[in-house]
Every structure is written in C-alpha cells, then in structure tokens.
Amino acid sequence: MSKxxxxxxxxxxxxxxxxxxxxxxGAYLPADIFVRYxxxxxxxxxxxxxxxxxxxxxxxxxxxxxxxxxxxxTRYHNLQKEAFKGLGIHFDIYxxxxxxxxxxxxxxxxxxxxxxxxxxxxxxxxxxxxxFDPKANKFLPDRYVKGTCYHKNEQGTICGSSDATGDQCxxxxxxxxxxxxxxxxxxxxxxxPERRKTTHWYxxxxxxxxxxxxxxxxxxxxxxxxxxxxxxGAIKKGLPERAMTRDLSWGxxxxxxxxxxxxxxxxxxxxxxxxxxxxxxxxxxxxxxxWEAYKDWWQDPDCKIIHFIGxxxxxxxxxxxxxxxxxxQYTAEEIEKRGSAYAAPKEKGHYxxxxxxxxxxxxxxxxxxxxxxxxxxxxxxxxWIDEYLKYLDPDPLRYYLTSNAPENQRTxxxxxxxxxxxxxxxxxxxxxxxxRWQKFVTEDFGRKVPSxxxxxxxxxxxxxxxxxxxxxxxxxxxxxxFKSALSKxxxxxxECNRYFDASQPWITRKNDLEQCAATVxxxxxxxxxxxxxxxxxxxxxxxxxxxxxxxxxxxxxxxRATEPLPVGHAxxxxxxxxxxxxxxxxxxxSAS
RNA sequence: GCUGGCGUAGCUCAGUUGGUUAGAGCAUGGGAUUCAUAAACCCAAGGUCACUGGUUCGACUCCAGUCGCCAGCACCA
Numbered sequence: 001m002s003k004x005x006x007x008x009x010x011x012x013x014x015x016x017x018x019x020x021x022x023x024x025x026g027a028y029l030p031a032d033i034f035v036r037y038x039x040x041x042x043x044x045x046x047x048x049x050x051x052x053x054x055x056x057x058x059x060x061x062x063x064x065x066x067x068x069x070x071x072x073x074t075r076y077h078n079l080q081k082e083a084f085k086g087l088g089i090h091f092d093i094y095x096x097x098x099x100x101x102x103x104x105x106x107x108x109x110x111x112x113x114x115x116x117x118x119x120x121x122x123x124x125x126x127x128x129x130x131x132f133d134p135k136a137n138k139f140l141p142d143r144y145v146k147g148t149c150y151h152k153n154e155q156g157t158i159c160g161s162s163d164a165t166g167d168q169c170x171x172x173x174x175x176x177x178x179x180x181x182x183x184x185x186x187x188x189x190x191x192x193p194e195r196r197k198t199t200h201w202y203x204x205x206x207x208x209x210x211x212x213x214x215x216x217x218x219x220x221x222x223x224x225x226x227x228x229x230x231x232x233g234a235i236k237k238g239l240p241e242r243a244m245t246r247d248l249s250w251g252x253x254x255x256x257x258x259x260x261x262x263x264x265x266x267x268x269x270x271x272x273x274x275x276x277x278x279x280x281x282x283x284x285x286x287x288x289x290x291w292e293a294y295k296d297w298w299q300d301p302d303c304k305i306i307h308f309i310g311x312x313x314x315x316x317x318x319x320x321x322x323x324x325x326x327x328x329q330y331t332a333e334e335i336e337k338r339g340s341a342y343a344a345p346k347e348k349g350h351y352x353x354x355x356x357x358x359x360x361x362x363x364x365x366x367x368x369x370x371x372x373x374x375x376x377x378x379x380x381x382x383x384w385i386d387e388y389l390k391y392l393d394p395d396p397l398r399y400y401l402t403s404n405a406p407e408n409q410r411t412x413x414x415x416x417x418x419x420x421x422x423x424x425x426x427x428x429x430x431x432x433x434x435x436r437w438q439k440f441v442t443e444d445f446g447r448k449v450p451s452x453x454x455x456x457x458x459x460x461x462x463x464x465x466x467x468x469x470x471x472x473x474x475x476x477x478x479x480x481x482f483k484s485a486l487s488k489x490x491x492x493x494x495e496c497n498r499y500f501d502a503s504q505p506w507i508t509r510k511n512d513l514e515q516c517a518a519t520v521x522x523x524x525x526x527x528x529x530x531x532x533x534x535x536x537x538x539x540x541x542x543x544x545x546x547x548x549x550x551x552x553x554x555x556x557x558x559x560r561a562t563e564p565l566p567v568g569h570a571x572x573x574x575x576x577x578x579x580x581x582x583x584x585x586x587x588x589x590s591a592s
Numbered sequence: 593g594c595u596g597g598c599g600u601a602g603c604u605c606a607g608u609u610g611g612u613u614a615g616a617g618c619a620u621g622g623g624a625u626u627c628a629u630a631a632a633c634c635c636a637a638g639g640u641c642a643c644u645g646g647u648u649c650g651a652c653u654c655c656a657g658u659c660g661c662c663a664g665c666a667c668c669a
Binding site for chain 2: 229242412421429
C-alpha cells in the first residue's frame with residue numbers, strides 16, 4: 001500500500017486564556033489520536049496547530065490586564081503550548097498568528113488570500129453606522145456595549161432591563177440592535193458611545209451556497225451529523241454577507257490601497273484558518289528552507305485535509321473557510337456561470353477543500369453536590385490542564401476524555417466518573433492484565449518469552465480474536481469513532497482477563513509448567529498486539545509496555561502489531577505501574 | 593419568537609442503512625478465586641427506549657404532534 005498523505009489541523013486556541021478539559025476533548029485529543037494512529041500505520045501526516053492571537057477580544061483583555069496584546073498573547077501562547085506538551089499532544093508545528101516567528105509569513109499569506117478574493121470580486125464595500133467609544137478610541141462590538149432594553153412585550157410595556165448587552169437582552173430574550181439601546185454605555189470605559197460611520201468589506205457568502213451545497217452532497221456523507229445538520233441548515237436558510245474587516249490596530253492590516261482601508265485589519269476569523277496554511281508554510285521553511293512547499297499539502301488532490309474543531313467553530317470551518325478557498329479559485333462571474341456544480345481541483349495550483357471537518361459537542365461539568373453546568377472561564381467552573389498536570393498523569397485524562405467524548409452529543413465531566421474509569425477500567429482491566437503475569441515470567445521463565453508448545457484451543461481462540469482487533473480499531477479510528485475504538489480495545493482486555501482466569505496459571509505453574517508457559521506466552525503475544533493499539537490513546541502507558549516487552553520503536557507500529565514475539569525473546573525489566581490509582585481527594589475540587 | 597439538536601436501565605454513555613429475548617461500564621445483591629495497583633472472573637436483578645398518534649408484516653430506529661432540556665440566531669471568539 002502506498003503511503004497516504006494527510007494534513008491534520010487542531011482548531012487554533014485563542015490566546016487569551018488557559019486550556020481546560022473542554023478544549024482538549026473537543027478538538028486536540030481526537031486529532032492527536034487520529035494523527036498517532038496514522039503515523040503508527042505508516043501514513044505521511046503533518047499535524048498543524050498554533051494560537052489565534054488576533055482579534056478584538058485579545059485587545060480588550062490586554063487593556064483590562066494593563067498590558068499589550070503582544071505580551072498577553074505570547075504569555076498564553078506559551079502556557080497553552082506547555083499544556084499540550086504535558087498531555088502528549090505533539091504538533092509538527094505550533095505557530096501563532098501574531099507570534100514573532102510566524103507573524104510575517106502569516107500576514108503575507110492572509111493578505112494574499114484577501115487580495116485574491118477581493119480581485120475575484122467577492123467583496124462588497126459598505127458603509128454603516130456603529131457605536132464608538134471616544135475614550136478608548138474604539139468601535140464597540142456587540143458585547144462591549146450595555147444599556148437598557150427597548151423591546152416591548154405583548155402587553156405593550158417596555159422590557160426596560162438595564163442589563164442588556166449589544167447582542168441580547170437576558171431578561172426578555174430578544175436580540176438587540178446596539179444602535180437602539182437606551183442609554184448605552186461602553187463596557188470598557190463606561191463612556192457613552194457615539195455613532196460613527198465606518199466602511200468595511202463584506203464577503204458575499206450567498207454566492208457560494210449552491211457550490212457549497214453541492215460540495216456537501218459529494219463529500220460529507222460520513223461526516224458527523226452535528227456538522228452536516230448545522231451547515232446544511234444554514235445553507236438552506238441562505239448565507240448572509242459578512243464583514244471581513246474590522247476597525248482595530250491589532251491584527252493583519254487590510255492590504256488595499258483604498259484610503260477607507262487605512263488603520264483596519266482583517267476580521268480574526270478571516271485570518272485564523274489561514275493560520276493553518278501559514279503554519280504549514282513555516283514548517284516547510286523550517287524543515288526544507290522552502291515555505292512555498294506548503295502548497296504540496298494544501299493544493300494536492302491526493303492529500304486529505306482534516307480539521308478538528310469544537311462545535312462552536314462549525315460555521316467558520318464548514319462554510320466560511322470553504323467559501324474563502326473557493327473565492328481564491330473562482331471569480332464571481334465564473335461562479336455565476338458554473339452554477340452550483342462543485343468539482344475538486346484535479347491539479348496543483350488551487351486549494352483543496354477539507355476532506356472532513358470533525359467537530360465535537362460541548363463537555364459540561366458536574367461538581368460534587370452541584371447541578372450539571374457549562375464549563376465557564378469567568379465562573380471558574382472548569383478543570384484547567386496546567387492545574388491538572390501538577391497532580392496527575394496525562395494518560396488517565398486522555399482515557400477518560402476519550403471514553404466520555406461528546407462525539408455526537410453533549411456529555412458530562414464528573415469527578416466520580418473520572419476516578420472510577422481510571423481505577424476500574426484503565427487499571428482494573430488494562431493495567432491489570434499487563435501486570436498480572438509478570439510474576440510468572442520473572443520467577444519461572446527468567447523474563448524470556450516461554451514456549452507455546454502446549455498452546456491449545458483456548459490460546460488459539462484468544463490470539464485469533466486479539467489479532468483481528470487492530471483492523472477493527474483502525475476502521476473505527478478512520479471513521480472518527482474514537483470512543484468506540486477505545487472501548488473495543490478495552491473489551492479485548494476483558495477477554496484477555498477472562499482467558500487468564502480460565503487458564504489458571506497460578507495452578508498450572510505448580511503441576512504443569514509447560515501449560516503455564518503456554519499461558520504466559522499467549523498473554524505476552526496479546527499485550528504485544530494490544531499495546532500498539534493503546535499508543536494513540538494512552539501513549540505514556542503504551543510506551544512503558546513497549547519497554548517492558550523490550551521492543552524498538554520501529555517494531556511498535558500498527559502493521560507489525562500482530563507479529564508474534566519469538567520464544568526466547570528477552571523482555572525488559574518489570575515496569576513500574578502503568579497507571580496509578582486515583583482517589584477523589586487527589587482532586588482539588590474546589591474549583592469555584 | 594425562529595432554526596436545529598437531544599430526551600435509552602439508579603448514574604455516565606453505546607445503539608452504523610427498521611427485523612429474532614434493547615447493550616457496555618459503574619453502582620446493587622449473590623457466588624467462586626488469589627497471579628494482580630482489595631484488581632480480575634461467574635450469576636442475578638435493573639428499561640412500557642419522554643408521551644400520543646401514524647406508516648409498515650414488523651419501529652428505540654421513519655413521519656406528525658405534545659411535553660421537557662440544550663444550543664445557535666451573525667460583525668464575540
């Protein structure tokens with residue numbers, strides 16, 4: 001089989017906060033599992049991520065912390081990078097849209113994108129009135145205005161809630177036009193905003209919807225329903241135009257000669273996904289001295305591009321980003337002429353659309369004695385990765401977040417459940433099976449793979465079963481069903497434990513050492529296979545298994561997982577425990 | 593309000609084109625065992641698959657409606 005090529009991306013984390021378990025289970029862990037599997041399988045893959053450093057929210061966060069956007073974003077960029085590293089999530093490159101080493105290339109690519117889409121006639125320039133904070137010298141996006149709600153209820157009385165923000169009134173539930181708010185105030189400075197005219201460039205998304213719908217019908221059959229339902233629903237409603245520029249100083253400058261473009265930057269969601277490409281370019285520059293080689297990944301019909309994201313990013317990755325990519329290829333007239341027929345570019349020179357956009361739903365959280373609630377940074381209802389890693393190992397978290405992943409619908413993090421899954425499944429089933437025959441192989445067989453001369457029906461049945469699992473698990477992973485993949489592995493460990501109990505080596509060791517040898521041999525063969533399969537999910541524990549089996553890394557691959565270990569092969573030393581027990585009190589649960 | 597999603601054992605979740613007695617783990621009760629991080633193994637109990645109606649030889653699975661919960665509703669990311 002020739003090597004397949006994949007470019008896998010993890011959603012760019014916004015660099016104004018630390019990472020919590022919701023981020024990890026939403027995008028990065030499934031992406032890492034997928035990438036580790038592909039690597040193990042021998043495929044050619046690049047794993048791209050980095051921080052999203054632009055946008056108004058970072059500018060305002062910096063203002064509140066009395067620092068600069070550059071300092072703030074770099075600080076969080078580094079914290080996030082450390083958190084990923086601690087969890088064993090290894091990107092080929094971790095860039096940043098405004099980090100010193102990446103910003104130049106990122107700005108260039110983003111501006112090229114914008115110009116091409118502009119020259120292809122997909123923007124409409126439009127002037128509107130927006131609220132402006134004269135003290136902060138800033139236009140105010142929705143959330144940064146508060147005021148009194150102007151909505152009338154059925155009885156004709158005014159809602160009058162003084163807590164309405166520029167996008168929604170919590171009290172009456174209606175959405176708000178910030179220009180109509182009574183007594184508006186800037187959230188940043190408290191100043192009374194004034195109306196000012198401003199000009200922006202609006203991407204005509206509606207023009208792309210036929211082509212996007214066609215693309216969906218061709219490509220999205222095996223995508224997750226939360227992605228396709230959302231996207232097709234939005235297309236059906238009609239895609240509205242969206243401004244792709246902002247009145248800000250922090251970001252990618254708008255690359256037009258137009259005086260109206262002066263002092264404006266690209267909308268953060270315009271340049272963020274381009275970060276995937278610009279970081280790929282940075283990687284190519286680093287590894288081969290040729291940044292333009294990023295096209296070998298992005299414009300190659302044989303390379304599959306796969307985006308892993310949280311559900312809040314679906315609209316950007318499944319609709320706007322593909323529209324942008326199409327906008328670089330076709331002029332507005334060409335799209336008019338082609339109608340809705342989508343065809344992937346067959347040769348290099350044009351961007352390929354993503355092969356899959358893999359989204360997870362949200363992870364809610366339940367603290368002991370409290371109701372289930374959303375993970376919230378501001379309320380402190382989160383489990384932060386850097387905090388977690390101070391006390392506990394990465395594998396239990398990876399295990400729990402995968403086995404309880406919100407693949408199709410929202411799920412709940414519970415501390416009890418985390419502890420139980422670790423102690424009963426990860427340790428009780430998996431760790432236990434790797435551990436429970438160590439005494440025999442050490443005391444009776446000198447830590448060498450013993451003879452399987454007396455292997456019988458039980459042994460053959462078990463190994464046949466075990467050796468079928470890599471194919472099954474691989475299929476599940478390729479279908480993005482990580483939860484199911486992991487549970488297949490765990491079920492196989494359960495079968496191994498049943499086999500061990502049925503074989504009773506602790507008895508045969510006293511009266512039939514040959515039989516005992518066959519049992520231990522079978523256990524070793526099973527662990528040799530299953531250990532490889534564990535690697536994408538719990539890489540730290542899997543590596544301990546590999547060392548215990550005394551196997552080099554090149555033998556630790558998916559295709560070689562079913563290779564038997566020869567009789568007489570010397571094992572490594574007895575491993576320290578693979579996974580440690582966890583008690584609920586190990587957790588500092590007083591998060592709020 | 594509009595749009596979409598969800599509602600399966602005490603708990604957390606599966607259920608892949610509608611088809612024989614609806615699954616797993618945990619928790620519970622009983623048994624058996626000792627190699628193992630008091631782990632593993634066997635058995636039992638536990639669900640009118642939110643409710644109502646429809647389509648069908650047959651529906652948890654398709655359709656309609658009702659109730660409940662959640663999300664999005666655009667220049668926030």
